[in-house]
Amino acid sequence: MNGEKINSIFVIMFATAGLINSNYTLAVDMPAEGQAKCGTCHAIDKNIFGPSFMAISEKYKGDKDAANKIATSITMGGSFGWLFGSMPAKGLGANDSEIQFLSKFIADLAK
Ligand code: HEC
Numbered sequence: 001m002n003g004e005k006i007n008s009i010f011v012i013m014f015a016t017a018g019l020i021n022s023n024y025t026l027a028v029d030m031p032a033e034g035q036a037k038c039g040t041c042h043a044i045d046k047n048i049f050g051p052s053f054m055a056i057s058e059k060y061k062g063d064k065d066a067a068n069k070i071a072t073s074i075t076m077g078g079s080f081g082w083l084f085g086s087m088p089a090k091g092l093g094a095n096d097s098e099i100q101f102l103s104k105f106i107a108d109l110a111k
Contacts, residue, residue: 028109034102037092044109051082057110071103 030044030053041049060066073080075096077089090099 031102031105033094033098034105037090037094037098038102040092041087047084050084050087053106054109057106057108060107061110066107067100067103070106071099074099074103 028044030039030042034042034053042051042053044053046052047055056070057066060069063069073087074094075090077087077091079086094102
């Protein structure tokens with residue numbers, strides 16, 4: 001038996017397992033709707049062209065009407081005081097039900 005070869009197979013297996021796991025280190029992933037229509041500019045936990053969804057959630061934390069206010073922002077687009085520039089209305093073409101879903105998703109992040 002070639003012990004060294006078996007060892008290197010184990011190393012590869014563990015390395016692969018690590019890679020797979022690293023996709024799940026975030027507590028939450030961007031929902032599919034958000035990936036396609038928001039993900040160019042937003043991520044959950046870091047700023048890209050727009051603020052992170054977590055930062056937005058913090059802004060509205062404790063506001064009972066957070067999901068509605070966030071939905072209005074997404075629908076209208078524009079500037080909301082983040083100084084990142086301007087967001088296109090409805091992102092990259094999100095429909096109303098996607099906007100409702102994503103607004104609630106964002107509102108719930110920082111709870
Ligand atoms: C082309 C880039 C771009 C896309 C696509 C985009 N956004 Fe934005 N978004 C921005 C920018 C830039 C800002 C910050 C504007 C500012 O500086 O005030 C922003 C801000 C926001 C805010 C903050 C609103 C507030 O009241 O503070 C929310 C919520 C948001 N985006 C959600 C979304 C969602 C959901 C999508 C997908 C449907 C999306 N965005 C798609 C660029 C984008």
